[in-house]
Amino acid sequence: MKIINKMRNRILILSLLFFVTQILYSQDMKITYDMKYKEDSLSKETTTRKMLLLIHEGQSKFYTEKQYEVDSLRATGFKGFAVGDSDFYVIRNKKDITSKYYFKLRDVYKVTVSQALNWRIENQVEKKFGFACQKATLYHKGRHWEAWFTQEIPLLEGPYIFKGLPGLIVYMKDSTGSYEFSFAGLKKNFYPMDFENISPQPLEVSEDNLKKISLDYYNDPFREMKSGNVKAKVRDQKGNEIEPDFREMTKNVQSYLKKNNNPIELSDAIKYP
Template structure:
């Protein structure tokens, strides 16, 4: 009975893919490419006739809670915001918007034209879960990728910016396994909650400058505070912060956790 229901679900997916859908992916990634430690997060791909939005489930939950409890707060952007790996593919404007947030600062986005991805579909096939999958490879912005897609679900979509294969991407990873995406589930979806009004459009060179400015002086705003800042030690002593030591630690972390999904866009910190 369960198998029949699953096959019926696949049949419905094949012929109703034009409607609004939500695809869940488990994303595993390395913030530090020199270690084996992987971080996991649930990402969702929301798609309608106009655009695809790839964003974190944490952001979706935050949007949902805020929208239900306080619309004014939602519109002002006063909520938890996890913008890592967030992209919007706008088919009407033919652009891809990528979103960034530097620590707890403002939200920015860059925009680039949608381009055809140079997929190479191979003959290799394998079963992943309940899906018959076929292999495809791709070079994209400094990384080599392997994807397994299924024609059982005729959505030419996948995680992040990856789209254009003749079926939904079920699994995808770069060849060094710094980033992996695994399909979890597919749902119908009628509402996409995403507030991009707070995002400032900037160029890639401006984005690089923002990251470098933060690297050189991560406590700039704190040092300009008129109220002053005091730090309480483990012994209860209250003293002025040592911004030089704090900056050294932050800069060390920034260089250590510098492993962007688009490797060709990596910023070389001194």
């Protein structure tokens, strides 16, 4: 009889958790993270960005707060010029394990990937950001991760592509200290917008094709300018228009790409020549 009662209680708790989760997913939610990371793995210098996780109609979207502000402005009908920040741009579906990555090179590219995350939930518990949290670990694409999730916010979500734990991930870092995500706030509702209303329209490519496109960009980043298809003025420090030195400009871009080649999915880092 005790075993039956325990089973009933467990089923009741799981049913309640499912019900609460469904209610939360039916609402628009905006979760803020502070992301600290190293663009160059060999440097001690770090960059910090304010990131947002938006939840809307069974989808979640992770990107910079700056890009969100630009998208919100455009959604109101604004037709002027506004500079966004399209790095770390991912859209995920709640019902499956599909992630859509967006990359900006010469054009905007979209890569759709299905991937399962093999979490290991540990026994360790701690208080973080005012929530009772439990530790989980993960190895994914070349990085070992430590995550802390709270069942006090029963969303199976987290920063970037990281989701699937029985509660919201409020803190996460990799073992090399290259990436760290820290919970910074949660609000219900945000300015309604189509998650995939991205300008310019992304070109859908495969992972292999994206690598080829990235290498092509590395080898000749100013191809469009040199061909005359893109009109752009090059100016010196005083603002005077000068004849572009494409060889020197290419060297600078290639040096930057080689140096700042420390992506979250480390095994997907482009092997530049």
